Amino acid sequence: MQIGFIGLGNMGAPMAINLVKAGHSVKAFDLSAEAVAKVVAEGGQAASSAQDAVQGAEAIVTMLPASQHVEGLFLGQGGQGGLLENISKGALIIDSSTIAAATSQKVAQAAEAAGVGFIDAPVSGGTGGAIAGTLTFMVGGSDSDLERARPLLEKMGANIFHAGSVGAGQTAKICNNMLLGILMIGTSEAIALGAANGLDPAVLSEIMRRSSGGNWALEKYNPYPGVHEHAPASKGYAGGFGTDLMLKDLGLAQENALAVKASTPLGGLARALYAAHSLGGHGGEDFSSVIKLLQKQG
């Protein structure tokens, strides 16, 4: 299949590479030439612009930071035309960015008017899952669009859930990330308490992993340096899932909670703690660096 792939950051590059490895023709674009080079090195083609990436594509995959990037790209801004004008009728957009459900719906509506299909397909599984092709996709859209996307999603992920109509994938995603944001703080708090009492963080983590406190961070993404060799914590909190991206997701969860009058007190507190951590200069570090807020420094 001819695929246009836009947004080749920590997640997008390995996802695009998995499509290339599966034999698809991938034309890749990112504002960073360095990011494009990673995909080209694995057999992808470099697009000179987003317009070039989507020209003649049967499917367009986007993996961009936030709502404004997705809306700006497809619908345009400041009088500039959006990318929808350049996409062939009958093509399908698969947006895997985590953005507001309302933005997904707005872009899907415009896409439908242009004769282009759209699904929101945000992911979970981190950069490790993106590299291994084991992501979980949470899809919002029609049955038929999901079936068209499925062969591509299967090359990038291991679990595909149909959450409902357009926007439902995003709603599932912010529920999951609100839980992830809270549990990373809880896990960090427990490890910091043990370490302050002289416990070995690795031993304590293993005890909790096999006890009733066991969770995903203790399994795969320990916030304490050196416990998991491949976790961002062991690489100076580089790569992974940025604090500012977690902050964005917790903001989306709070906006949504306000709209539906849901009570999400821990989600609100988690958002405030990641905001303080970001203000402390850690916005670009992996979100597990939030443990620094809870540890004695120096």
Ligand code: NAD
């Ligand atoms: P990232 O910041 O590493 O990458 C985003 C990329 O988009 C960058 O390379 C940037 O140059 C590019 N970009 C921005 N605007 C662009 C434009 N107009 N045209 C072309 N390229 C553009 O972010 P990431 O960690 O890859 O996350 C991407 C999305 O996936 C976010 O919505 C995030 O919330 C979500 N997500 C991330 C993770 C994770 O573990 N990193 C996990 C699940 C979901």
